[in-house]
Every structure is written in structure tokens, then in C-alpha cells.
Amino acid sequence: MKYIYYPGCSLKSTGKLYEESLLAVFDALGIEYEELKDWNCCGATAYMAVDEKKAFVLAARNIALAEQQFKDEEEVNIVAPCSACYMILLKTQKFLEDNPEDMAVIKAALKESGLDYKAKAKIRHPIDVFINDIGEQEIAKRITKPLKGIRVASYYGCQTVRPYSTFDDQRNPVTMDKLFKAAGAEVVDWTMKTRCCGASLTGTIQEVALPLSYIILHEAKKRRADVVTTACSLCQFNLECYQTNIDKKFKTDTKIDVIYFTQLLGLALGLEPKKLGINRLFAKPENLFRIMEGGKPVYV
Amino acid sequence: MFNSNGNGTPKIGFYVCHCGHNIASMVDVEEVQKFASTLPGVVVSRDYKYMCSDPGQELIQKDIKELGLNRIVVASCSPLLHEHTFRVAAEKAGLNPYYFHMVNIRESVSWVHTDKLSATQKAKALTRAAIQRVFFHKPLEKKSVPVNPDVLIVGGGISGITAALTIANAGKHVYLVEREPTIGGHMAMFDKTFPTLDCAACILTPKMSAVKSHPNITLWTYSEVEKVEGFVGNYKVNIKRKPRYVIEELCVGCMECIDACIYKEAKYPDEFNQKLSKRKPIYIPFPQATPQVVLFDPETCIDFKSHRCKKTCIESCDRKAIDLKQVPEYKEINVGTVILTTGFKTYDAELSPQYGYGKYPNVYTSLEVERLVNASGPTAGEVVTKDGKKPKSVGIIHCVGSRDQKAHKWCSKVCCMYSLKLAHLIKEHTGAQVYNFYIDMRTPGKGYEEFYDKLMTEGVHFVRGRVSEVTDWALVPEEENKLTIRVEDTLIGVVRRVPVDMVVLAVGLEPRVDAGDIRRMFNISCSNEGWFLERHPKLAPVSTFTDGIFIAGACQGPKDIPDSVAQAGAAAAEVLSLISAGSIELEPNTASINEKFCSGCKSCIPICPYSAISFNDGTQKAVINEALCKGCGTCVAACPSGSIIQNLFEDDQIFSEIDGLLKFADIELEEMEAEHA
Amino acid sequence: MDKKSVFAESFALDNAAKDIVEIRRRIKYESELDKSFRDKIAKSAHGEKLYGCIQCGTCSAACPVSHYMDYTPRKIIQMVREGFKEEVLTSSTVWLCASCYACTVECPKGIKITDVMYALKRESILGNYYPKKSPASILANNFFNQVLNNGRNSEGPLLVKMYLKTNPFMLFKNMALGFKLWIRGRISLKTERIKDKKALKKLLQSVEDKSIYKAEVNSPALKEASAV
Ligand SMILES: Cc1cc2nc3c(=O)[nH]c(=O)nc-3n(C[C@H](O)[C@H](O)[C@H](O)COP(=O)(O)OP(=O)(O)OC[C@H]3O[C@@H](n4cnc5c(N)ncnc54)[C@H](O)[C@@H]3O)c2cc1C
Ligand code: SF4
Ligand code: SF4
Ligand code: SF4
Ligand code: SF4
């Protein structure tokens, strides 16, 4: 099966390392994909706050474009790695299905631009693809550098598993944990998996956002995690790039490696760190590398 | 013009009712009366203020006697209300009651129309239809069937126990079938009961032993109903008695065998104690279990697994009561009536993972805590957390699994009250700070609000808000090594995090898992939620749509003990009233099969909602059991060869009725055409 | 906006009273409530079950930021239901909501609280109630325009604009962070565009023309916001 890859704005900028690692892992696992041509912004959070109808049109245009680009394929599977994109694409499908009047308006508008919105495409998160299409066993077979001795705290963020996605539990998701167990890691049992990281509030109202990221990092350290893995560009950004700000504010030490789950998976698959965008992280994930080489962590 | 069916030439009496203003204000009754008097066969036509009143009925009776009427039509309210009244009136005057027919011009006409002219037209049309119909009515006889005075009660909780004792005390024989090794149901697990806080065992165990020793009660525990056949007054029931591997008549409950079991330590989870303690392969659920007979768990007993145990248990029993070769016993009984009292089950708290049940050891369900506070429970009445310490603070979370779209929409009715009870008991046992987190405090009932008042003065914390999560992550030092409850104190409008040592989940009540199977077996209905459905929510709360089958207690919906007991009494009274009547009259509007035309296609058999049709393999024809048929007409419409006839709904009756209605339409059409011309 | 009832005016506390201790008079007259507002939100596609709220507070307890809000999400639902339009639309709650959907998942009555929050954000912008210096609302507006014009969002320019409009000092503070991102190739000040910008604009315009909310979308407040 071939997938259509919808990067969304963030995977081309702050989340560039997410894109690099995701595509590298795709290649390593032999997953075929094509990038969606001339995609536009998904219409997510901030857009929704201003004009809902237009947000839905933006999302629907992407879906329609995908359906057009893959018109000869049996199935249209859109992989949307950014949680916000993933959620809004799902939400749009659901909303239009439930509200036929709006569906008619949006379909008609798209028709004028020569697009046909068929509502057939499946919206997929990469975790969903790895677990349900490839499977843990298959992934386990390809692991060349098992994550032995590494304690992984999987962090899914808020919009990856709720409220519309169905591939995992909304309160205590486990799919990412399965992935890392397959890769030989130990997974941390914690309750922060879907707790909000502060989202775009880090950029707007930091007083409110920083404590949220702090709680997550603090818990991860308390549960003796070596690395936090994320599945959303905003989460990774908040949890990694604000660590110094957080430490200053809360007078603590939250230093912990926060990387994309695809980066960690890529390392386990034996891919070059450079190919996985590791160099674009704010700090080199020193602990991770040390433990992988059988050594002791430097910061605990 | 018409064929009459017996009783000589039809002489019809027609009566139209004003119902005060109810009908007369929207229907011109006089006009209807005049119109009816012109119709063929009508000998007398009258209108009257209240037909159902005594003078109204006497009017009909007088006419029957003086004018020799042999058909009666009354145009008034719904037959549901007064059909019976008028049938009885006709019968008293010497007329077969099925020569009477009723037209509803109140609920179907005057109450639902706003234009007097068309309402009157409609009343006239319905009147003509009825008058044409009664031409074809036949005299029918009500059949009556005798009622077997023996009673089956399924489920030996407080409801079943109460009903059984009431009926047995009235001198009737009761078979009480209980699935578990002991009767008592949920109530046997409690220490105290709200709102009086009287000891559950003190009020329950005397009743349990009364059941055991009552000469009119046959108690079959560890048994299940397998098959039910028949109809009201005459049910045949098959029951399976599971083997205990102990001869019930011989065992005196001395428990020597338990002590003697090769297992020195109890190793297996004790179900009665909610798995908070352990039992041996040979056990008794609790000291006052009734009957006081031990039983084996073949899943865990060594001898059942390997046949290689020394069987020290058998050796120890002087009375030779142990029989490892015991096999299931099958019983067949005949009863006239049945009461189902199968109770409820509690909501599975793991389905609300946000509260951490099954994840954090110190999150308990209410039923577990009932056992903890019980002197004969796993901790001998000590309220302690899993590490054996007395909790300093305890949070009770209300509405777990209730009032929630993701679980059950209903309010479970008893959990506010039992949470108050548990709050009191926990405080009494431990002196802990106890918090109740509630959405609404529901304490309607005699002495219930007073109980709530008492709890408030005891210093229990009441926080109005539904808890969003129970978690073990600590934000501040006071939360370290505690369970933290996150809730909005909605009366203040502030989010609170309350660290506690123990969490109690007030799980709701839900139908038993096998309620659907029981429903099918006894041919009754369930509500959408799965509770057994009563015939009428207000006026027939313990009857079902199947005659002779009654329900009582928590199997009908969440209920506390006083309500369950009251319902059990009501069901017993219903049963006794059937028994003392001795027989039951069946409505004669049943269907029957004309064997000549029946092709034996069996189409009718599966569709009968009352399983009244069977197949005679000898004649290769279908047969309807009149006693089971409810006259719903489903089979009549379905039979491809038209061989099913239903009394009171025969073809000529219906066609003539339709003809009467359509004629009216013809007249209207003619009038309209005339106007146009 | 002459919503204040006559009563409220005449009962207003004078300064002398205010000086003694800090007192606030809190009472609401029916004439001050906007019943059409509640219907509008409740009848929107997302507000359907709003009238079924039992005020249990699970939403507030589940919300990671409710303790910063002036009204908890539960209160907002009640205020919407009862027509407290001004209070709701000027509240901080609406702009603090991070759209994490925790409340929606936990609500026992199936109320889509997050979607209601979105609806309120939109109402707040349309009715010109939104806090003009609040970065959250400015970000939303800027984001909207950027996408409207270019089809994509460019994080760099977006943030710069937002800080300039709200708190230039923050721009300064975050400069270091921005620089770190820039040297790692994770942010640029270049504006991202799609190829078929014209078609997209046409598409959005055409929905606007077809939209039942057309009148509102063209409201002056939104125009003003868009002009940034
Ligand atoms: C934690 C808790 C505390 C409570 N505290 C109080 C209190 O203090 N005061 C109060 O008034 N109420 C209290 N209640 C409510 C009380 O439990 C019920 O009102 C009462 O148990 C209902 O009795 P029942 O006989 O209808 O059902 P149950 O007690 O459930 O008994 C039903 C019986 O039927 C048997 N059975 C089920 N299915 C079958 C079958 N197919 N065949 C044969 N047998 C079957 C079961 O084994 C059981 O013995 C409490 C409830 C709970 C959950
Ligand atoms: S017979 Fe029916 S319609 Fe007539 S008075 Fe009685 S209730 Fe009313
Ligand atoms: S047979 Fe053995 S294991 Fe079983 S109850 Fe008797 S002594 Fe115990
Ligand atoms: S009785 Fe009380 S605790 Fe139980 S569901 Fe009803 S409101 Fe909730
Ligand atoms: S009339 Fe109804 S109840 Fe009677 S036999 Fe036919 S289907 Fe069954």
C-alpha cells in the first residue's frame, strides 16, 4: 500500500526533524509514500478560532487534493504526522458527515475549483500506520540496535488520541509503548501521556503554559525515564526548547532528552543520527546515546 | 342486506356519550344520534351525558330487556377505559358480552380535533363502521384455566426471600431457586444498612433460616433454571442443581473438612469477600450461609485436577457427607406462577479507567469496602489500606458508572445513601478525614435526609463536583505517596486536588449479565437498559407482559432494600390473588388455525411473540395454544394460505367495518361533487 | 453597547463606598441577559447537548489550565445557557483554552466543550469583544490572515508579528530562542506560500458567499482584525 504524506506547515519548519526522521523510517521499513501536491494549511487550532467554515474548507481541500492525486489507487490513506493536522482532518470528515448542509456548501465550493470531495480518504497517524499496518512483530524483526536498558516515557499529547481518533485509548494510550517494547526498550508507566503540554500558549501566555510542560518533564524524571518521545511538533518544541526557561522559573533541573518517536525508532532501526535530524535538536540527546552504547547517563 | 350471525335478526341499540363537555363540546352528539337512528338494523339510538355512570348502563340494560336488543354499540371513550364496564353491563342484562362494540370518539375524535363540523363527520363515519361491524359479531365464551398453586421464585436475595416467606406463610408451596451456594444476595455482604444503621446480618439471617426451615419452601441453592414451558397457571420448569460434591442432607456445616484440607493456607480468591481474602478448595461462603453446607471448587481442588490428593477432607468428615462423584441433578416442576427476583450487579469500575481501579491498589469499590467494614469480612472489620495501615483520609467518589453517557445514563438511586453510610462507618472505624465527592445528593426517602443531616454534623466533607481523575502524580509535597483526587469544588468554583490514602468508588447498579437470557427464557421484556420491564411503570410495577410472571426488587431497576421488600410483597400478593381465584379467564379474542387450509409452511411459528404456535408432526399442521395466544394478530396477517382466523377480527367483521367507513367517504365525495356542479 | 440595565446603573457603588473596603456588587437582572446568545451557541452544530449540562465540574477538573481562568469551563457553560454574553465573551477562559479536548472526553453528558470554546472565540472576535492585547486572540487573527493570503502558515513571521502587536518586549525575550531555532534550520522569516494561491482564495471566498453566516463574517470587527 502507498500512503499520501501530508506534512502540514510545522513539519517544514520547527518540526523539520520530525519530517526527516519520519521519512527515513518510512524508507527503512519499505513504506511507500508520496507528498501531497500543493497542500495548504490544515486549518487547525488558531484558524478554527476565527472562522470555522473556512477551517473546514482548508481541511477538505487537502483531503480532496489527496483523493485526486490518488484517484487510481484502491485506497487513499493520508498520513498526517502533526497531531493538530491529524485531528482537524478527522474532525472535518466527522463534522461534514454529521452536517449534510455544510457538506453540500463545501462540496460545491470545491467543485468550483475543480476538486471533488468524496469523503473516502482515511486519515492516519504514523503511530497507527506502524502498529496496525506494519505490526510490532515486523518492526521487531528490523531492529538492529535494540533500545536495551532505555526507559522510554511515551508522550502522545492531547490531540493525537482524542477526541476523534480511534486507534488507541483516549485516556491511557498504549500504541507508542508497544512500538518501543518491540524495539527492546522499557516503557514507563505514567499518567502524563495525554496531558496538555501547553500547546500554543507557550508562545502567547507563557505564565500558563510553562507549568504544564514542567509537570510533564518533572513526572518523566521522577519515573526515571531516560527519554521522552513525542508525536507532535508543538509538543516536542515545548518540552525540549523551553527546558532552560522552565528550570529558571521553577528552580529545578528538568534536563531530559525529548525527541520525536520517529527519531528513537530510527535509531533502533540503525539509521544515521544525521538522517534523523538529531542535529537539529537543541541539545544532543547525550543520555540516550550513552545508554545505547552500554554506558551510564550523565544527567539524572 | 347483511348476514347476521345467530341471535336472530340484528336489533342494534346505539348510545352516544357526551362525557360532560369532553365529547359534546367538539362533536354534535345529537346529530350523531339522529344519524345512527337512520342506519339499517338500529332499533334505538340515544345520547346521554355519562354512559359509564350507573344510570347510563341501566339505560342499555333496560333497552335490551324491553326492546329485545341483541347488538350494542356505544360511542364514547377509549375501549381501554370502559370496554369492560359495558361488556359486563350487557352480560348482566343477559346478552353475550361480545355482541357489544365500542367506538372511541373521545381520544380519537373530540380531544384531537379543533373543527366541530369535521369532528362530527368523523364520529359519524366511525359510528357507521361499528354498526356495520356488529352485524357479524358472534357470541364468544371466555375459557378459563386452572391455576397450579405452586410458585417458583428465581433469586434468593432479600426480594426473593421476602416473597417466598409471604407466600409460604399463606400456605402455598414455593420453590426458591438460587444460583449461588447461599441465599442472601447483596444484603448478606453488608455490615450495616442505611438509614437506620441496623446490622444487616441481624435482620437478614433470621429470614434466611426461616426460608431453610419452612415446610412450604423447597430451597434449591447452587441451582439454575434451564427451561420454561407453558402458560399462566400451568408452567413446566426444568432446573439444574449443580454438584457441591457434598451431600446437602448429611453436611451439618461443622467445617472440619475445611480445616483438614491438605492446603494448610487458604490460597484462592474468596468471591464472597470480593477477592479481598483467600479461601480453600473446600469452603463455605460465609459463616451464616444458608444452607450451612460446604462445597468444593473443582477448579482448585487437587483431586479434581490430578486425582492424586490424599483427600484428608473426606477422612475428616464423620458424617460421610463428601461425595466427589456427585453429578448434576435435574428437576422438573409444575408451577402456576413465577416471581423473578434476580437482582442486580455492580458496575465494573475498570471501565472508568480515570479512577485507577485495578491500577492503584488503594482504590476500592463500595462493595469491597462493605466487606472491609464487616466484622466477618476479610479484615475482621478493620478498615485498612493494602499495606495494612489505617487510612488518614478517604475519598468517596459518587456516580461511578452512573449518570454518564459513556457508562450508564441512569441514576443508581442507592449509591448516595450507601456512600453516606460508608462515610459514617469509615469515620467510625478509622477517625479519618472522609470526603464525599458528589454531583447531586439524592436522599429522598423516609429518614434519608435526616441521615444526611447527621453525616454533615459528624464532620464529613462534602464537595460538590464530579471527580475527573484519581492519580498518583504529586505536584506538591503533601501529595507524595498519596492518591490525588482532582475535582472542581463547584460550589466555590475552584479546582481542588485532594490527597487521600484510600479511594472508594460508589459504583452504580446495572442489570445482571444474564438478564437477557432470563428474559428470553421466561418470555418477558427488558427495557433498553436491560432491566426487566414492568407492565406499567406506575400501575402495574411488578407485573410483566406475560401473565403469571412477576418481577420484584433490583432486577426491575435500581432499588434499595425497603423498596425491594415492598415490591416483593406486592408480587406475592399478585401471585396469591391468582392462586385464590383458582382459575384464570382468558380473553376469547384468540386466533385458531383452520387445519383444512393450513399448508404446514411454518411461517407463523417463529413470528408469534408469545411462542403460542407449535407444529403437529403427525398432522403436519400448525396448532395454536389458546391459553398462550394474546390475540396480537401477527400470525393472521402472515399466514400465506389465509388459514388463521382470529375471534373478533374475522374477515367479514373487518371488511364490513371498512365498508362502513368508506361509504361515508363516498357520500362526502358526492356532496362535494354536487356542490361543484 | 448599552446593555447595562437602568437598575444596575442606579445601584452602582460610589467611590466612597469602594474606598472603605474592596466591595463589588454582584447581581444580575433578567433584562441584562441575552437569551438569543444562548440559543445561538446551543443551536450551533457543536452546542447541541449544552442544555443537558448538569454542572458537575468534570470539565473544569480535567482542564489543565482551568485554575488560571476567570470562569471555569463549567461556569462558562452555565453562563452561556443563561445568556451572560458580555461576561463570557470578554472572559479570559475562552483565550486560555488550549483546545486539548480533555474536557470533551471526560464530560459525562457528551457536551463538546472544546467546540463550544471555539464557537465562543469566534463570537468574541465577531462581536469585537476579544482582548485587544491578548496574544492568543492576536495570534489567531494573524494566523487566519496569513493562511487566507498564502495558503500556509509561516511560524517565524507569525510570531514576530504577534509580539510586535502585543508585547514587543516578549519578542526581545524570545530572540535567543528564535536564534537557536534559526541556526538549526527550524525557523525562517520567509513566508511560505502554496502555488495555487489564487484558487485557494477563490475557494475561501466562494464558501463565504455560500455561508449562512455571511453577514457575520463580513462584520467590521473581523475586517479590522484582518487588516493587521
Ligand atoms: C455497596 C452497596 C451497599 C448497599 N447498601 C444498602 C443499604 O445500606 N440499605 C439498603 O436499603 N440498600 C442497600 N443497597 C441496595 C441493596 O443491595 C439492594 O436493594 C438489594 O440487594 C436488592 O435485593 P434483590 O434481592 O432484589 O437483589 P440481590 O441482592 O442482587 O439478590 C439477587 C439474588 O438472585 C440470585 N440470582 C441472580 N440471577 C439468578 C439466576 N439466573 N438464577 C438464580 N438465582 C439468581 C443472586 O445470586 C442473588 O442471590 C446497597 C447496594 C450496594 C451495591
Ligand atoms: S363512557 Fe367514557 S366517554 Fe362516556 S362518560 Fe364514561 S368516560 Fe366519558
Ligand atoms: S481433595 Fe484434597 S485439595 Fe480437595 S478439598 Fe479435599 S483435601 Fe483439599
Ligand atoms: S444515587 Fe447518588 S451516587 Fe448514585 S448515581 Fe444517583 S446521584 Fe449518583
Ligand atoms: S394472534 Fe398473536 S399471539 Fe396469537 S398465535 Fe397469532 S401471533 Fe401468536
Ligand code: SF4
Ligand atoms: S463536564 Fe459536562 S456536564 Fe459536567 S459541568 Fe462540564 S459541561 Fe457540564
Ligand code: SF4
Ligand atoms: S479543551 Fe480547553 S477548556 Fe477543555 S480541557 Fe482543554 S484547555 Fe480546558
